[in-house]
Amino acid sequence: MTSGALARRLGTTDAVVIGLGSMVGAGVFAAFGPAARAAGAGLLIGLALAAVIAYCNATASARLAAEYPTSGGTYIYGRERLGHWWGYTAGWGFVVGKTASCAAMALTFATYAVPGPWWVQRPVAVAAVVALAALNYRGVTRTALLTRALVALTLTALGVVVIAGLSSGVDTGNLHLDASPYGVLQAAGLLFFAFAGYARIATMGEEVRDPARTIPRAIPIALFLAVGVYAIVGVTALLVAGPDRLAAAAAPLTTLGGPGPVVRVGAAVASLGALLALIAGIGRTTLAMARHGDLPGWLAGVHPRYQVPHHAEIALAIVVSIVVLVVDVRGVIGFSSFGVLVYYAIANAAAFTLRRSGLCVLGGVGCLVLVATLPWQSIVAGLVIFVIGLAGRAKFRGDRHLRSTPSGSKAGS
Known part of the structure; x- marks a missing residue:
């Protein structure tokens, strides 16, 4: 097993495309329902x-990524700050979410x-x-190249769908607002699932060229492009189909x-x-x-030729393959939002220690409010998974300490 540094092969355009590809596929085709x-x-x-909370989080993530340009994102920022x-x-919140x-x-891809x-669909x-x-x-360069092609196809398909939908007729009555504040906050929490893709840029900081300059530029560009796409598609979907049909x-x-x-085809490509x-x-x-040492050391393996975390990606493919065979896509979105919102709340707290900014406070509080308004099933599932993860770390650390303590010495020393 080789455990070493990853190669810096991504420029600003690559980083923007990877972030945009992460967001567009998630939000447009899965979260509006x-x-x-x-x-x-x-x-x-x-x-x-x-979008406002995502912007606060993006600002915090960009600042931290420039300070700590290595793999791991808020896991590293939280440890250091x-x-x-x-x-x-x-x-833990990022990995499980x-x-x-x-x-x-994967399920959205199969559905479309x-x-x-x-x-x-499941196979x-x-x-x-x-x-x-x-x-x-096979390497991050291939990932970036394929993502460029998939994003281009996705945006083309969305353009066709929006034009065709608007041409078929619209009903402005569909924009009538009758939701409760709680319902709006819950929708925001679910739609936050669609904005979390810019985190991919920060978590891949070890593979970005000139990260102190590239990451702070790439994150807001990817986010603003995604917001524009979501706004156009969301308004069109409500005008043409109405909230009941979407739901x-x-x-x-x-x-x-x-x-x-x-x-x-557009949905399938975006999901991929x-x-x-x-x-x-x-x-x-x-x-x-x-x-x-917070996960098994085998997962730290870096491929000697392709310079990717190949053991981690093999393990992930196995776990996700099992999950898609037993879960429903609609329930997964709320649970994912729970984990990612906790992740970004910690990111804002970490960024606040670098510079006391009102955006960090707004982002952190906003994340916690959205967590509290998610569907109760998602909250319960999220809390259970976090308790399991934290208890597992405590036991793992305790067992490792006991193994490393010399015979006859006090375990608590």
């Missing part, structure tokens, strides 16, 4: 709230690509996970009335782009946690 169920047309207000337990909590996101993207019963989702993990295994649809953008094959970037990001955070 659950958000419409929570808030109806109020999902647009939820989208704006999610707040303490090891805070770093572990952020890393984004593993759930991988499952959501293979209309039919679940027993047909297709597993095949997508395995294929993209294999491509990631009821397993594949929401098929309700816009555009060319069916274009919608399905998001899944590709997710696998890359989780692998780097897992690598960082393994390097510091």
Whole structure:
């Protein structure tokens, strides 16, 4: 096993595309349905709230990534600025939350690509996970090149769908707001799932050229591009389909009335782009946690030729393949948001120690408010997983301390 540094091969454009590919696939084709169920047309207000909090988080992440240009993202920032337990909590939230996101993207891909019963779609989702993990295994340059192609195809398909939908007729009455404040906040929490892709840029900081300059530029560019795409598609979806049809649809953008094959191909391509970037990001955070002893050391392996965390990506592909066989995409989105919002709350706290900024306070408080308004099932599942993770670390650290304590000495010394 080789455990060493990763190669710096990504420029600003590569970083922006990887972040944009992560966000567009998640948000446009998966999150509007659950958000419409929570808030109806109020999902647009939820989208704006999610975008503001995401901007605060992006500012914090960019500042920290320039200071600590290595793999791991907020796991590293939390360790360095707040303490090891805070770093572990952020890393655990990212790994479990984004593993759930991988499952959501794989299932979204299968839902659009293979209309039919679940027993047909689930094996297709597993095949997508395995294929993209294999491509990631061959090096980050291939990941960036494929992501560029997938993002271009996705944006083209979305343009066709939006034009076709608007041409079929709109109903401005669909924009009537009748949601409660709680419903709007819940929609914001669910839609935050769609903005978390810029974290991929920070978690891959060890592979970015001139990270102190590149990362602070790439993160806000990717975020603003994604906000623009979401706003256009969200308004179009409400005007054409209305909140009720969006809420009821397993594949929401098929309700816009555009060319069916274009919608399905675009959604499938976007989901693959998001899944590709997710696998890359989780692998780097897992690598960082393994390097510091918070996950099994085997996961810190770096391939001697391709210079990628190949053990971490193999393990991730196995776990995600199991998850997609047993879960539903709608339940996964809320759970993923829980883990990622905790991750960014810690990022804002860490950034606050670098510079006392009101944006850090707004971002941190906003993350905690959105966590509290997620569906109760997502909150319970998230709390259980965090308790398991924190208890597991305590036991692992305790067992390792006992093994390293010389015979006859006090264990608590």
